[in-house]
Amino acid sequence: MTQNPGKPASPADPRALDLYDFATSGRQAAGALRVSQMPRMLAEVPADAPDRDTVFTWQGEGSTQPELQDDGTEAPQPYLRLAVHGSVYLLCQRCLTPYSQHVDVDATYRIVATEEEADEFPLDDDEVDVIVGSRQFDLVDLIEEELLLSLPLVPKHNVCPEVHESLLAGSDDEADEGGAQDEAEKPNPFAVLGKLKSGGPDDKKH
Ligand SMILES: [Zn+2]
Incomplete structure (x- = not known):
């Protein structure tokens, strides 16, 4: 990593990211998020968990892919790839004690301009989701949404601890x-x- 003292590093605010610029200039960003920064995730954590404020790390990468337009020309279509890793305490539905659930997210999004455009996008591709881009995109909100979707439907230990x-x-x-x-x-x-x-x-x- 090279230091550049003349130009202070300005880490993009993950809550107000210019997603179009991020994609078209192929930028990368990474960070860490505590569960306490994601209220809907925090709501899933039992009160008696050993650690209610665990940390998730995330990496985002912008890119473009040439795509055929309606007028027959090719134009770069913005994409975002997002990876999130970490653990959160959930309540085991079998023995009703907290346990640590590992969560991995690896998602690719096609960035579109409007909700209408998102609705029109055919959903036959399991590999790619569609998100509506913004010049002030809340990446934290997207990360939280993905984490919530990745939680098990019925949280439980693989093997519940035996109570002697x-x-x-x-x-x-x-x-x-x-x-x-x-x-x-x-x-x-x-x-x-x-x-x-x-x-x-x-x-x-x-
Ligand atoms: Zn259990």
């Missing part, structure tokens, strides 16, 4: 001894069944 019975029933040693004693005192249900079979009044030997 001793945590529910009391201290370890007493619970173990008590358990063994109970087993010894309880009549074995199969033994009882055996007695009924052999000693019943309907003995077929007669």
Whole structure:
């Protein structure tokens, strides 16, 4: 990385990005976003999570691709590629404890000028989404939207942590001894069944 003291670095404000310029000049940007900066994401984080304010890193890259226009000429069409990586605590719907969910986003957007143009764009391409560009584009809002869409429908651990019975029933040693004693005192249900079979009044030997 080269330092340029004469020209102070002016990192583009990700909340007010000139998306057209970003794309046509093939610029790149990267940054980090805390969950606390994304209120709709924060709303998904359980109150008792070990860390409610985890960090996501993001990278954006602008580009253009020549595209055939209605008048038969080719013109550069602006594109944005966005990658987001990080983890957020969600509430496991199986055991109702917080767990850390990793989220990856890698999306490519065709940038159009109006909502109408976006609606007209055929949605048969799974690889490319359409966004309406702006000279003051809120990239943070787009990142949050993508993260929300990437969250699992039913958040849950891959494998829920086992809750040891001793945590529910009391201290370890007493619970173990008590358990063994109970087993010894309880009549074995199969033994009882055996007695009924052999000693019943309907003995077929007669
Ligand atoms: Zn769980």
